[in-house]
Amino acid sequence: EDKVVQSPLSLVVHEGDTVTLNCSYEVTNFRSLLWYKQEKKAPTFLFMLTSSGIEKKSGRLSSILDKKELSSILNITATQTGDSAIYLCAAGTQGGSEKLVFGKGTKLTVNP
Amino acid sequence: DTAVSQTPKYLVTQMGNDKSIKCEQNLGHDTMYWYKQDSKKFLKIMFSYNNKELIINETVPNRFSPKSPDKAHLNLHINSLELGDSAVYFCASSQWRGGAYNEQFFGPGTRLTVL
Numbered sequence: 469e470d471k472v473v474q475s476p477l478s479l480v481v482h483e484g485d486t487v488t489l490n491c492s493y494e495v496t497n498f499r500s501l502l503w504y505k506q507e508k509k510a511p512t513f514l515f516m517l518t519s520s521g522i523e524k525k526s527g528r529l530s531s532i533l534d535k536k537e538l539s540s541i542l543n544i545t546a547t548q549t550g551d552s553a554i555y556l557c558a559a560g561t562q563g564g565s566e567k568l569v570f571g572k573g574t575k576l577t578v579n580p
Numbered sequence: 581d582t583a584v585s586q587t588p589k590y591l592v593t594q595m596g597n598d599k600s601i602k603c604e605q606n607l608g609h610d611t612m613y614w615y616k617q618d619s620k621k622f623l624k625i626m627f628s629y630n631n632k633e634l635i636i637n638e639t640v641p642n643r644f645s646p647k648s649p650d651k652a653h654l655n656l657h658i659n660s661l662e663l664g665d666s667a668v669y670f671c672a673s674s675q676w677r678g679g680a681y682n683e684q685f686f687g688p689g690t691r692l693t694v695l
Contacts, residue, residue, distance in 0.1 A: 504686075506621075567625045
């Protein structure tokens, strides 16, 4: 069965800290790895990674995929209280019935 | 303008009732999805439609029936509601491009509470 595991499940840090969120996946016909941020409502898209070793950056957030290790990390530097959210990792499959398989998320709390 | 919209945002109903949730996207995407997010925040796919055709049906009870009247709409009808159906239901859409689906954009969710 397709599976995505995220760690840690929750994390509490202080503003200014740097955090690393982990994601590992086991899916049939893997195509891409996606990161989403979920605050109160809908998940909002952060990154999509398809190639190993190429870092994607957006401001203080960055992510990289390791296809050999079947994993990805999401880094957030100089955290702010507005970064508090659930970060969801999803593995995208290909070939017919394409879908996203989500992990359970990492709940990040950034305290002032 | 809202890219993916759902109605209603909240739905409180009794066990045994039948209810529908509507979803519309104005992104011009050709694929739409329904996800269920349970109380532990675990997001799981239920259905996907590409150009009004059912692509994914992930072991969902027959009481759930999606309907896609056109590419921009995907509705979810639930018969004989049960307590375990209480969850947040998210609609999403994406576009087939370059031989694969790309990132999915999510609607605001519908919180369903079955009493």
